[in-house]
Amino acid sequence: MSQSHALSDDQVGQELKKMTAFIKQEAMEKGREIEIKADEEFAIEKSKLVRQETAAIDSTYAKKFKSAQMSQQITRSTVANKTRLKVLSARQELLDTIFEQAQKKLGEATKDKGKYTEILKNLALEGFYALNEQKLQVRGRKKDNDLIKKALEGACKEYKEKTKKEIEATIDEANPLPEGSTGGLSIVGGGGKIDINNTFEERLTLLQDNALPSVRTTLFGKNENRKFYD
Incomplete structure (x- = not known):
């Protein structure tokens, strides 16, 4: 090889630095791409998990709410029926008393x-x-x-x-x-x-x-x- 085409040690060092800087830059850009993609995938997975958990929570709440409503309706119905029976019993007792008194007074007509x-x-x-x-x-x-x-x-x-x-x-x-x-x-x-x-x-x-x-x-x-x- 002729001397004019030979590179000096300084030139070789500079070229190596350039190549190293280029490789480092490429690596950093690739790393950022990977990081961005990882963040996107994490966000997507996170959003999916949040939706799933939210749906599960909503479903559980809906079941508990429905169960509470049914329990409340049963309680109301039970109380209403007991109250109605007490009222009917009191009314019947009053009617029985009225006719019992009428029975006792029948003889007065004679x-x-x-x-x-x-x-x-x-x-x-x-x-x-x-x-x-x-x-x-x-x-x-x-x-x-x-x-x-x-x-x-x-x-x-x-x-x-x-x-x-x-x-x-x-x-x-x-x-x-x-x-x-x-x-x-x-x-x-x-x-x-x-x-x-x-x-x-x-x-x-x-x-x-x-x-x-x-x-x-x-x-x-x-x-x-x-x-x-x-």
């Missing part, structure tokens, strides 16, 4: 003989019209026999006047009402097969069954949940 005779007459007439027979028997308390006879006279007379039909009503003394009865009559027809129970106890029972809705409305007002009325 104290005024004039009024009681009129009541017996009307009870007998009701049976007469319902049975529409020529001969009937009437059962009452033994101690009321005198009043019943008088009542039957008036009832037969009125029946004949209203229907233009003959009727004969007698007291069935062999089968009186129990002495524990509070009063009233039982009208028997159809050869003893048909019995219209017009005793005070039976009339109160009918009243209790038929008038109970009206009594409830009077005491407690209309039932907002009821859509149909007879």
